[in-house]
Amino acid sequence: QINTYQVSLNTEISDQVDKINEIGEKIAFYNQQIVKIEAAGVENANDYRDARNQLLDELSTYVNFTFQEDEKGGMQVYIEQALFVDGGLNYHLGCETMPGTGFYKVRWLDNGYGDAFDTSEAYSNEKKTDVGSLRGVLTARGLKIADYSDMPKQPVKDDYIDDAGVFDETAYKVAMNDYNAQVKRYNNTTGNSIITQIQAQFDQLVHNVVKQINDAFAPNLEVSGDKVDLDGATTGTTEKGDAFDLTKLTGGTYKILDVRNCPVGTDDNATIGTEVFSRGQVDRYQKITLDSQIYTTDAEGNQIGLAQKTVDADGNETYTLYLYNEENENDIDWMYTLNSLVINKDLIADYSLLEVKANPEQGLEGAYAFGGNLFQDLLNSWDKELGVLDPNSLAAYDFDDYYTNMIGGLGVRGNGWNSMVDYQKSQVESIEDKRQQVNGVSSDEELVNMMLYQHAYNAASRYINTIDNMLQYLIERLG
Known part of the structure; x- marks a missing residue:
C-alpha cells in the first residue's frame, strides 16, 4: 500500500508540471496583451493585469518563484532562479524517468538549465527549498522504493579486534568515516521522506x-x-x-x-x-x-x-x-x-x-x-x-519494541505534520483576509460609502442653494 501511494505521488508530479506549464503560457499571453494596450501610454490594461496576478497567485501554490516587471509592463518570472517566463516567451518543465526506479524527476525542456530541483539535499527553510506543493510531492515520494540496504549500519568495535586481542583503530576510524557519510546521505535522501523512511524501517524489520x-x-x-x-x-x-x-x-x-x-x-x-x-x-x-x-x-x-x-x-x-x-x-x-x-x-x-x-x-x-x-x-x-x-x-530495539516504536514514531510524525498543516492554513487565511481588506470589494462597505457620499452631496447642494438665495436676495433688495 505504501508503494502504491508512492506511485500515485509520481503521477501527481506529472499533473502539477502540466499545470505549471499551462500557467506559464497564460502569463506570457497576458504579458503580450498588456504591452500592446499600454504601448501608447493612454490606458492601463487593468483586466489583463488582474488576470495575470491571479495566475501568479495560483503559481505560488506549486513552486517558489520570483518576478519583476519591465518598463513596458511585461513580466519576467523565475522558478528556483531559472527563467520561466520572459515577456511573451515562456519555457517549459518536463518529467524524465530516473533509471532503475520508474520515478520522475523534473527538468527544464528548453532553457538549458537541466534539473529544475536539487534533490540531493534535504528540504531547508533557510534555502527556501520547503516551498510549493511540487517540491512537497517530490520530497514525500522520495527518489526510490527504499529497502533495508538504505539504513546505514554502524561498525561494531569487536569486529576490528583480531584473534590476539589487538584493536585495529585505523581500520575502525575508516569504517566510522564511511558510516558518517552514509548517515549524511540517508538524511538527505531516505530520511528526508516519511514514505521512504518507513519503507526502509519496515523492510529492515522483515529482512531480520x-x-x-x-x-x-x-x-x-x-x-x-x-x-x-x-x-x-x-x-x-x-x-x-x-x-x-x-x-x-x-x-x-x-x-x-x-x-x-x-x-x-x-x-x-x-x-x-x-x-x-x-x-x-x-x-x-x-x-x-x-x-x-x-x-x-x-x-x-x-x-x-x-x-x-x-x-x-x-x-x-x-x-x-x-x-x-x-x-x-x-x-x-x-x-x-x-x-x-x-x-x-x-x-x-x-x-x-x-x-x-x-x-x-x-x-x-x-x-x-x-x-x-x-x-x-x-x-x-x-x-x-x-x-x-x-x-x-x-537506541536499539528487539523485534517487538522495534515494531511498536516504528508505528508510534510514524503516528507522532504524522500528527506533527497535521498540526503544521493546520497552522499553515490558518496563516494563509489570515494573510488573505488582510489582503482582501486592501484589495477586495466589500458590498456592505461600498454601500456605506455610497450613502456617505450621497449625504455629503446633498449637504453641499443645499449649502450652494442657500448661498445662491442669499446673493439673489441681496442683489434684488440693494441693487
Whole structure:
C-alpha cells in the first residue's frame, strides 16, 4: 500500500508540471496583451493585469518563484532562479524517468538549465527549498522504493579486534568515516521522506525476521579460509556441471550450511538446507559436489567435516558442500527484501521438505527437532537486538519494541505534520483576509460609502442653494 501511494505521488508530479506549464503560457499571453494596450501610454490594461496576478497567485501554490516587471509592463518570472517566463516567451518543465526506479524527476525542456530541483539535499527553510506543493510531492515520494540496504549500519568495535586481542583503530576510524557519510546521505535522501523512511524501517524489520527464520531451519557456519583443510582435493562440480576451484575456500571468510547440526526434512531423502523464504532469483546455497570430505578446525582443535556425506545403492560415497550465497545490496535479486521476497516454491509444492526433524548426525534418527530446541531458539530470537530505527539515534530495539516504536514514531510524525498543516492554513487565511481588506470589494462597505457620499452631496447642494438665495436676495433688495 505504501508503494502504491508512492506511485500515485509520481503521477501527481506529472499533473502539477502540466499545470505549471499551462500557467506559464497564460502569463506570457497576458504579458503580450498588456504591452500592446499600454504601448501608447493612454490606458492601463487593468483586466489583463488582474488576470495575470491571479495566475501568479495560483503559481505560488506549486513552486517558489520570483518576478519583476519591465518598463513596458511585461513580466519576467523565475522558478528556483531559472527563467520561466520572459515577456511573451515562456519555457517549459518536463518529467524524465530516473533509471532503475520508474520515478520522475523534473527538468527544464528548453532553457538549458537541466534539473529544475536539487534533490540531493534535504528540504531547508533557510534555502527556501520547503516551498510549493511540487517540491512537497517530490520530497514525500522520495527518489526510490527504499529497502533495508538504505539504513546505514554502524561498525561494531569487536569486529576490528583480531584473534590476539589487538584493536585495529585505523581500520575502525575508516569504517566510522564511511558510516558518517552514509548517515549524511540517508538524511538527505531516505530520511528526508516519511514514505521512504518507513519503507526502509519496515523492510529492515522483515529482512531480520526472514533471516532469523531461515537461519533457524538452515543454520550456517562461518568458516575462516585459513582453517580449511582440503585434504588434497582441488576441484568440485557445481549443480550446472561447471568445475569449481576449491582453493578459493582457503582465503577470506564465508558461510556454509552446518550439515552436522541442521534439522532435516520429513521426506525420504531427509533434505537439508531448505529455506522458508527465498530471494527473487538466487538460491540460498551453491551446491558443490566433492569426491572427498574437506575439513575445518573448531576452537577446541577438533576436525569438522564441512560437506554432507551420501552413499548410493552401490556404496559409492559423494560429498555435497552447501556454500551460502551472500546478499548483494547492489542487486535486488540477491537480497532478502520485501521487493523480491517469496515463500520458497519448493516448500509450497512439498511441505515435507520443511526441516522439522533432528539431524541423524546427532544420533537422534527419526526424532523431531524439538529436542534440539529449534523452535525454542526461534522464539528466543525475538528478544535479540534487531537494530536502530534511525541512524541518528543510538537506541536499539528487539523485534517487538522495534515494531511498536516504528508505528508510534510514524503516528507522532504524522500528527506533527497535521498540526503544521493546520497552522499553515490558518496563516494563509489570515494573510488573505488582510489582503482582501486592501484589495477586495466589500458590498456592505461600498454601500456605506455610497450613502456617505450621497449625504455629503446633498449637504453641499443645499449649502450652494442657500448661498445662491442669499446673493439673489441681496442683489434684488440693494441693487
